Amino acid sequence: MMPFWLELLISFLLIVGSVFALIGAVGLYRLPDFFMRLHGPTKATTLGVGGIILAAMIFFTYHRQEFSGHELLITFFLFITAPVSAHMMARAAMQLKVRLSARTQGRPWEE
Amino acid sequence: MLGYVMVFCAALLGVAVILNMLRLFMGPDVPDRILALDTLYINALALIILLGIQQQSTLYFEAALLIAVLGFISTVAFSKHLLHGDIID
Amino acid sequence: MSINWPKPFPVFLLTLMWLLLNNTLSLGHILLGLILSTVICILCRNFLVDLPPLKKPFGLCVFVIRVFFDVVLANLHVARLVLGPEKNLHPGFIEVPMCIKDEFLLATLACVVSLTPGTVSAGLSADHTKLLIHALDASQPETLISDIKVRYEAPLMEIFRCSAT
Incomplete structure (x- = not known):
């Protein structure tokens, strides 16, 4: 049986992770224009999945009684790729000239 | 306790997936839909890892890794298609 | 005929990835990983970017740990902005002048900017002198620019020996 403090730690990480994933989705749903919507998922989901994967790592390290590290690969991969895909989507949106919120200061570049 | 927490987390992630789907259907422009699809991939990955913890099986990590790779590649491919009209320069 | 051997760092990184993927530390996997990553590095040597x-x-x-903490703080900040009322949002595009010339460091800086406080890098000018970022809270553009330059650009240039322009 798993000790209580370990269970508490895993539960905490799981809840933090899913709450951040939910906040990213809420941001995607309710922010007014595309460039603002880009902020929610790129940040919140990386930390959200990061928290869940950390919980999985601790759980399987305890469960198999040896260090389980291949969950880290997913985290590394997400942390490297999230900015790249955000950058690509931002460039595509700038080229298509998506509607901007009226309060936006500054202008995007013409490509 | 962990069992209840996992049900709760699955519910939160399910709500997140529903919000992503709404944005996928509503999205006024094409980039919005790409962004919604990218977020959907990442949330599905989180759900699969949660399932792996619940079933106490490490088999699901390979699936999660593959989904991460495919999600990234498809997002970049869609964006490049919008940018240049073709995918490979 | 002599093979030109790859640099040790990419080989080490690929071997580490192989070991993490297989979740083991046995001797056989270390040897197999070393052989595979050497072959991959030799085959891909024309595509690899030289690190400064x-x-x-x-x-x-220290830089990596600081970026990690900034990511967590950025998430809390973005969460507050996302869940708060809409009138707190001051979105805007800001041009940040860049001092770094090296391509790899520019890419690293753009990634770090995208991961941290309310900013996403949206474009890089063709002559690599200006980075366009979109900020969720652009009420004080000067502080944002100086933050990026002091917190991330200056340490990167100190850590890697590279020429400023």
């Missing part, structure tokens, strides 16, 4: 020389390895560790 690392001057302060310890500084790199």
Whole structure:
């Protein structure tokens, strides 16, 4: 049986992770224009999945009684790729000239 | 306790997936839909890892890794298609 | 005929990835990983980007830890903005002048900017002198620019020996 403090730690990480994933989705749903919507998922989901994967790592390290590290690969991969895909989507949106919120200061570049 | 927490987390992630789907259907422009699809991939990955913890099986990590790779590649491919009209320069 | 051997760092990184993927530390997998990553590095040597020389390895560790904490703080900040009322949002595009010339460091800086406080890098000018970022809270553009330059650009240039323009 798993000790209580370990269970508490895993539960905490799981809840933090899913709450951040939910906040990213809420941001995607309710922010007014595309460039603002880009902020929610790129940040919140990386930390959200990061928290869940950390919980999985601790759980399987305890469960198999040896260090389980291949969950880290997913985290590394997400942390490297999230900015790249955000950058690509931002460039595509700038080229298509998506509607901007009226309060936006500054202008995007013409490509 | 962990069992209840996992049900709760699955519910939160399910709500997140529903919000992503709404944005996928509503999205006024094409980039919005790409962004919604990218977020959907990442949330599905989180759900699969949660399932792996619940079933106490490490088999699901390979699936999660593959989904991460495919999600990234498809997002970049869609964006490049919008940018240049073709995918490979 | 002589094979030109790859640099040790990419080989080490690929071997580490192989070991993490297989979740083991056995001798056989270490050898197999070394052989595979050497072959991959030889086959891909025309695509690999040369890293600038690392001057302060310890500084790199401090930088990575600081970026990690900034990511967590950025998430809390973005969460507050997302859940708060809409009138708190001051979105805007800001141009940040860049001092770094090296391509790899520019890419690293753009990634770090995208991961941290309310900013996403949206474009890089063709002559690599200006980075366009979109900020969720652009009420004080000067502080944002100086934050990026002091917190991330200056340490990166110190850690890697590279020429400023």
